[in-house]
Amino acid sequence: MVKNNTPVLVGCGQVTQKIDNPENAKEPLDLMKESSLLAIEDTTVSDLVKKIDTVMSVRFIFDSGGGRRPPFSIYSNPPKSLADRLGIVGAKTYCGPTGGNTPQYLINILSEQITSGETEVALLSGAECFSTMRKASRLGIKTGWGEDAGGERIDLGFERAGGTDNERKHGIIFPVSVYPLFENAIRGKKDHSIEQHLDYLGKMFEPFTKVASNHPNSWFPTFRNAKEISTVSENNRFIGFPYTKYMNAIMEVDQSASIIIMSEEKANEFSVPENKRVYLHGCADINEVWNVTERPELHSSKAISLMGKKALEMANWNIDDVDLFDLYSCFPSMVELGREALEISPNSKIPLTVTGGLPYFGGAGNNYVTHSIATMMEELRKNNNLKGLCTSNGWYATKHGIGLYSCIPFEGDWAREQPAEYQKVIDESERPEVDESPNGKGTIETYTIANGREGPQMGIVIGRLNKNNNRFIAIATDDKTLSTMMEEECLNRDCSVSKNSDGLSIFSLG
Structure with a gap:
């Protein structure tokens, strides 16, 4: 029997905006309103806006640590601005930290708040309008985005630079130059030649493009075969060797996704259909050894491995029980690190994405995983016996999150091990001495x-x-x-x- 304080996801919505003229584009908060209304409608609950007591927003990429300042002002309190647009009154408003891991991180927090009774009905929403932002910047147009909504905004998590000063001086800045370092380390572990590995990467990402080609919200709904992905051409140059352009996450997208999560008690009170309910069976958050140059190995992730074990233990699942995956896929190495750490069989025929991944569905900045969870909800609802797994990632394979989802009801007390307990294992691990003045x-x-x-x-x-x-x-x-x-x-x-x-x-x- 499902307990009343069990968290359950009951609504999801996604929107993609493709507009050439930035002056005609909707701003991020309006896209969030649109996806939120879709999520609210998805629950089938009338007047739900009057019942939402918590609004959490994913931090915009342009408002993130190390992000470039845009040609417009910053929203002072995005979740409050969203609540105002929707007519939500008196809700607590929270803003997540920088990182692609943030959506799962916030789902985990909301689930704990629901279990404790602090929250009953919550809206999680995020958006990125990097495509419109870049177009406006190129044209010298000021969009006028931003507002001071007032209210108390609570910032969750923490902000920390992605690496040391020495790392930044030597290229550890933009992800396009960092993830290829992991890739060549993985290539060495596999004993692949450059040519063999490019072919391998093309074959790995071909199925991603197939999934993206069928997703209604994909930025690039185009199937590409392995050779097209791996072969250097006029339209597919090398970016960070050995990655071609088609292997890189594309951040210039306008996309938004939102999720409604509430207690089982409220879902029953509001008569949410059982076939709409998706339960979080297991979850975990963890950080890798923070600085890239201090990591014991560059071809594997002990943090993801430990995180996966904790989530699977919570759910009482085995990895072979999982029917659907969405592994974070900003670059091929992130998929490989996740697949190996979670011990997913390399011979498995199950696609490693439900969206199509960040290079093809769209790399919606910090908010991609809200899309992957929303899509996972839609896929799980097609067969209520399926089990799904989503991973998330921030910085340089640094900050990680995982969620195990299913329409199968979660029975018993919903409780997860506090991340600080197992984070110690990573924090106390041996690491190489770094010489910042090598000779x-x-x-x-x-x-x-x-x-x-x-x-x-x-x-x-x-x-x-x-x-x-x-x-x-x-x-x-x-x-x-x-x-x-x-x-x-x-x-x-x-x-x-x-x-x-x-x-x-x-x-x-x-």
């Missing part, structure tokens, strides 16, 4: 080459010094080195590294 001979653990439209621009390596095995990160920008890195194998290659007059660690190939 001498070394060996390359992994590498990438950041490419612009005209070709290679900067090489980045993470390696170990031969004299003491300390970790280092270094860069190179000379044409000869970049050309060699694009054409030859550099994993486990000898190199030399030293500081230049600008305080940058520069490497040369042996």
Whole structure:
């Protein structure tokens, strides 16, 4: 029997806006209103806006730590602005932290609040209008977005830079130059040549494009075969080697998604149809060793592995019980890290996405996972015996979340282990010593080459010094080195590294 204080997801809505003229585009809060109304309608509950006591919003990418400031003002209290637009009065308003893990993080918090009685009926909503924002910026148009809604906004979580100053100086800034470092480390673990691995990546992401081609809210509803994804062409240049353009998350989208979650007691009181109810059977949040250069391994994630075990234990599921997946897919390496850590069979025929993934469905900034959970709800409702798993990720495979969903009722006391308890395992793990002033001979653990439209621009390596095995990160920008890195194998290659007059660690190939 389902207990009255069990959290249950009962409504979902998604919208995608494709408009060429930014002056005609809806602003983020209006897209959130639109997807929220769809989620409210999805519950079949009349006058639900009068019953919502909590509104949580996912932080906009332009309002996130390290994000570029847009050509318009910032919303002072997005969840309050949304509540006002919907006619929700007196609700508590919360705003999530930076990170693609945020939607699941907020679902987990709301579930705890519902269990404790702090919340009864909640709306979670988010949107990104990065496409319109960029178009407006290019045209020099001020959109006029932003407002001061007043009210008390409660910020959840914490803000922290994605890496150390030394990492940022050496290219650990934009994800397009960081996830390829994981990819080449994975390639080395698999003992793939560059050509073999590109073919492998194309085959891995081909099914994602197929799913995206059939999703009504996809930004790119286009099927691409493996060869098209992996082959460099005029429209598919290298970005961060070995990734081609078609392997990268696309943030220039206008998309919004919203979810209604409430207690089982309220769902019964409001006569929410049982075939609308989706239960969170297991969940967890965890952070990887925060700084990339301090991680013991760059080809695997012990944090995701531990997180998965905690969520599966809570649900009393095995990974083989899962029928539907949506693994966070900003880049191929994120899918691979998740698949291996969760011990999903590489021979499984189950697609690893229900949306099509961030490169094809759309990489809606911090809010993508609201779309994946909403889509998972829709898929689970088609067969109430199915079980689904969604993962989430922020920064550089740094912040992780997981949710296990099913229409199968959750029985017993809904309670999860507090993340702080198992976070200790990661925080107390051994990690390499990082030398920020490396000098001498070394060996390359992994590498990438950041490419612009005209070709290679900067090489980045993470390696170990031969004299003491300390970790280092270094860069190179000379044409000869970049050309060699694009054409030859550099994993486990000898190199030399030293500081230049600008305080940058520069490497040369042996």
